[in-house]
Amino acid sequence: MKITDIRFGMLRVPLKTPFKTALRTVDTVEDIVVTVHTDTGHIGYGEAPATAPITGDTHGSIVEAIRKFISPRLIGQEIANLNRITGLIQGAIEKNSSAKAAVEIAVYDLFGQLYGAPLYKMLGGGDPVITTDLTISVDYIEKMVADSIAAVDRGFESLKIKVGKDIGVDIERVKAIYAAVEGRALLRLDANQGWTAKQAVYALQTLEDAGVRLELVEQPVKAQDLEGLKYVTDRVHTPIMADESVFGPAEVIDLIRMRAADIINIKLMKTGGLSKAIQIADIAAMYGVECMIGCMIETSISVAAAVHLAVAKSNVITKVDLDGPSLCAFNPVDGGVIFNESEITVTDAPGLGIREIRGLEALAAA
16 A cells, blocks of 8 residues: 555534633634545545644645655655654654644554554554543633533533633632532643743642642643743642643653653644654653643544544543544544544544545645
8 A cells, every 4th residue: 555645625614612712712623634545545534723823833834844845755655664654754844743743644544444453453452432521711700610511411521621811810710610510520721821830839729728629730831931830730739731841752751850740731733643642652651640632623533543542542641632523513524433522432444434524625736
């Protein structure tokens, strides 16, 4: 099975409600879909969102990185030579992690198809059913409380609460939500780099003193502020998770050595795909550090790859934040992973199991 062509499409899917964080507001998924074609007629599917505030990737940069730098290296390559291909992808260009991720996901999809097995089995196997949390966007308090109650009523047992806009209001937001769902759902906070280290310690100690018990707090400080992250981790009881501070394996090693965080958040769009995400999971497992698997604003194409990884690496990926498809107004994918509110189920279809993507707008070929 050899790669013969790489093509692009634009996929637009409205969200059920606007997605609001300390960094941005999004109301529609607008992602680049990559299809990798082979001489056997098999097609691998990948996807990349343009998350410029976090990864620096735009729609144009994703397409150009693949067209000019990645694609020329891959045409004619045998899918069976997976490690060679991922090395070619990672070495084709600096940064551009989302572009690399989209192509890697499609190649891993083909790798599973080549051997007639679902991707999670190719990665080591596992229980094909996992559960995800649901994100509650930052908003006025009454709206966030109502959204949290509605999510719990839908069966979600973990909620990720977006904060980081105004620390005084953030504290009141969390207190109100905790009071509304206590005993029914665990709360995870995500400040999206919105606090300083001292603000984070103040907020979390205030919440702890008020009896609010949080499962974790994600990226309370700026991505580059590892000293600040460690400052927070050392001074609160609540587990602290690094997200934007960690893109690749080397950063994970540095963070673990510093003891700057308790948990690592793996996202394929940060790592550049599955190959380095697997390395991160293995490094974390060696050090006994838990991981979460997360996503950007993505549909069930790329999130499916993250699900397969979570199933195969459940020994270290103990928390799941793969609610992107649940936030979408509809699922544009036929086949693939099954998303049913908080429950996510992997089928035994080869690769990612995707048969077709509806509503895909073709872009110029690579």
